[in-house]
Amino acid sequence: MKRIYFNNCLTSQPAPEVIETVTQNMNNNYYFPEDFIEMGTKTTKFLDDSKKIIADSIGAEIKELHLTSGGTSANNLAIKGFLTANSDKGTHIICSVIDYPDILTNAAFFEKSGFDVTYLPTDKDGFIDLNDLKNSLRNDTILFMTTFANHTVGTIQPIKKYREILDAADHKIAMFVDACEAYARIPFDVKDLGIDLLSISAHKIHGPQGIGALYQRKGIILGQVQHGVDRIDNLYTGGLSIPSIAGFAKAVELAFDNLETNISKIRKLSDNLLSKIESTIPYTLLNGPRGRNRVPHNINISFDFIEGEAIMMMMDMYGVSISTGSACASKGLKPNYVLMALGRDHEQSHSSMKFTLSRYNTLEEIDYTVKKLADVVKELRARSPLYKQ
């Protein structure tokens, strides 16, 4: 049975071209950058070429780009690095209650070390009230953190509007953006949006696992979080996989050479998935915004009267990979915090299913998935004491 994969927000299948690039580089290009000797200078040049491809894709310069071992390491280098280096200017930071765990756990960490954190609430679609943001700014606010595209419901945050509000303050407030979910799903330019720090990751765009990047705008000072030998990156010290960097650059090329085509293909597939689910399965509820304020690859939908782990497992047995916000399937047995923050109740959170698509999905896969999903939902509802026909 061919697996139908809708967990691209967790991690995505590497593109065949990426696998080929990584393999080739494992054979021929395994050295670290070094001066004066052939293997080293070759790697230095190769590294610069790869970094240029990645930097160009977000509108950054090579010097502003750090390579890291993934999104989470980029997030930690950015947040910890910024706050430790800039705490003399203030100790107040702002984020929202639905941000990615990397932001929330870092915020909690700094809260314990004496920082003040404002956790802004959001509306039912996942947007911060702009007035709330304006009112939360203080003289000692130094950083605003946000998740460009929400990892659960796909809400695209209006970064430019946030920047305008931050700029209206009488002192500089930096903006950190976790863009791992938005990268290669919506076009953006860090300069145009006024972003100071931004993280991206390769494995969510059909690149290799274990490689990512951090954009550090010129003039933004970061403290050293990870100490050690400077092999590839002065911030992410130690070694990084050169073949993975090559694979990252290849994945970026593949995604960005046809960015608009890829985006519209994925948007068409997810529109199709949503409309088919809504027209064939009764008692459903879309979580997050409808339409263009949502990243093209995310559909999150609740199915009344039944529980998500059961749906996930049955679909898995039919060869379809999807995920759920149910407490039963979570490590701490807690319902999904994003859905709860958006005002969904426990039942709606337990019954929520997340589909995250990629350019490799097809309309045939969508048809098969909705057909099986309709059967699964019908079967589980027939077993449920909550469902009265």
Add this chain to the structure above:
Amino acid sequence: MQYSQKVLDHFMKPHNIGKLENPDVEATEGSPACGDQISIFLKINPDSLIIEDIKFQSYGCASNIATGSIITDLAKGKTLEEAKKISWKGAADALDGLPAVKMHCSVLAVDTLKKAIKEYEVKHGLSQRETFSKKQIVEELKKIIYPGVGEDIVTLKVVKYVGFEDGIATIDVDIPKFDKYRENVVEEIKEHLEHYNEIKEVKVTI
């Protein structure tokens, strides 16, 4: 974490699923807010006290459905006395085991069966409702499984003190601050005890 093949079989094709028309007794435990609920329906022979038919409905995950299925298998054709001896550990064993974090499903299924049997016995004068005391609170706490190891919080000595005075239940538990199931256990204690009309307030101290 993985389910046994037997859990998967019972999940995909549960036995005795559905509702019984005109059952002699039915019971429901759990709540949709907790993510699992189970209803059990019994037909009991009034002379032999044998469970002649049993069905269940489930709102919950794979292990909730599988434990509902296995306990209906275990109880069918048994006398009430025999059925009362079905334990959550026995039900889990009959499924070739359950992950620790899922043991509470087995507790819920067995508890619902026992509640249905008790209802039947009280209705037919075979037993009496117990007067409420600290003992019942402890029994209720034994139904709460610490998800980390799949054992109940009384046996594990997570519960350090149980008090009951003027309708206020005071439970003292010992769970480290960094424990990821800490909030979960506290919430479970409150949910379990707040069902009792005799308890006006639940105070959990850590």
